[in-house]
Amino acid sequence: MTRRRPRRQVVALAAVVVSSLLATGCGLKSAEQFTPAAEPGSIKPVPELEGVRIVVGSKDFTEQLILGKMAVILLRVAGADAVDQTGIAGSVATRQALLNGEIDATWDYTGTAWISYLGQTKPVPGRMAQWRAVRRADARNGVEWYPPAPLNNTYAFAVRAQTARRLGISELSDLAGVPREELTFCVDSEFASRDDGFEPMLDTYGVPLDDVVPRRNVRIMDAGVIYDATARGRCTFGEVFTTDGRIKALNLVVLEDDKGFFPNYNVAFNIRSDVARRYPQIRKVIEPVSAELTTEVMQDLNARVDVDGEDPGLVARDWLRSKGFVR
Structure with missing residues (x-):
């Protein structure tokens, strides 16, 4: 099952709507996409990629837009004719576009692929072990997975910083040591019913629903409002995605999943296997950048769009410049 994404703020949504793609019987419609120009930095022009047409897609939420813009910028700096098809509506449409050859590359998550695309029910523990399992299985579908970034956009629970200290x-x-009356939770309806969701998590950590956590202590609400509800103290613990920019903006603290209950959702660059074989140089363009993408970095970049209202393309380019990949 594909995880539902939190609703984004109006500013971010407006930017997405302007550049969204429509799926038609003839494939994806091209859209006027803003991707800022950049000059070579540590990523240099690659003769073998000069003029090569590579269509880059992404899903339509903030993190994916930023990552997609990064790939377009990097490939253009390397000399490729990178076509910007970022902003495809949803995981299923983006995946299908990759399999159908409507796009050549995108970023995706190991957990999403393993559970949603490949139909597995039990996550593989460990970042690299999960990636290897996905890479091996998806090769049969003609998809190559470059090594995963440290960035892990998985489920978590957050609490106000002052509450965590108290x-x-x-x-x-x-x-297990929190007083019963303070074991209050805000979760969305999907997470509340998932096999890898709320109740199994409580069982794993020794605070089962009903036995320790009263049902009246659980608020079911839309995923997009959980962050604010947690920050306002409507519940002690709120379900979040670990790279969401509102975590820092609202001074929330993510609790460590010390038993490794939640699946790994590390992001990795996906490319059609035939394109990867024809142009192995693409890997050297993407890998150095992927290695620098941590959960904390992505929180900050997402916040610049979702909290501060900046453009995803400019955020992508500014970060690439700050790391010296481009100028």
Whole structure:
């Protein structure tokens, strides 16, 4: 099952709507996409890529737009004719566009691929082990997975910083020591019913629903409002995605999943296997950047769009410049 993404703020949504793609019977419609220009930095022009047409897609939420713009900028700096098809509506449409050859490359998540695309029910523990399993299985579908970034956009629970200090908690195992009346949770309806969701998580950490956590302590609400509800104290613990920019903006603290309950959702560059074989140089363009993409970095970049209202393309280019990849 594909994880539902939180609703974005109006500013970010407006930018997405302007540049969104429409799926038609003839494939994806081209759209006027803004991707800022850049000059070579540590990423240099690659003669073998000069003029090569590579269509880059992405899903239509903030993080994916930023990552997609990065790939377009990098490939253009390397000399390729990179076509910007970022902003495809949803995981299924983006995946299908890759499999159908409507796009050549995109960024995706190991957990999404393993569970949603490949139909597996049990995540593989460990970042690299999960990636290897996905890479091996997806090769049969003609998709090559470059090595995963440290960035892990998975489920987590967050708490107000002052509450974390008061309760002396930093990891989910600490829930067992929290007074019953303070074991209050905000979760969305999908997460509340998933096999890798709320109730199994409580069981894993020794605070099962009903036995320890009263059902009246659980608020079901839209994923997009959980962050603000947690920051306002409507519940002690709120379900979040680990790279969401609102975590820092609202002074929330993510509790460590110290027993490794949640699946790994590390992002990795996906490219059609035939394109990867024909142009192996693409890997040397993408890999150095992917290695620098951490969860904390992505939180900051997402916040610049979702909280500060900046353009995803400019955010992508500014970060690439700050790391010296481009000028």
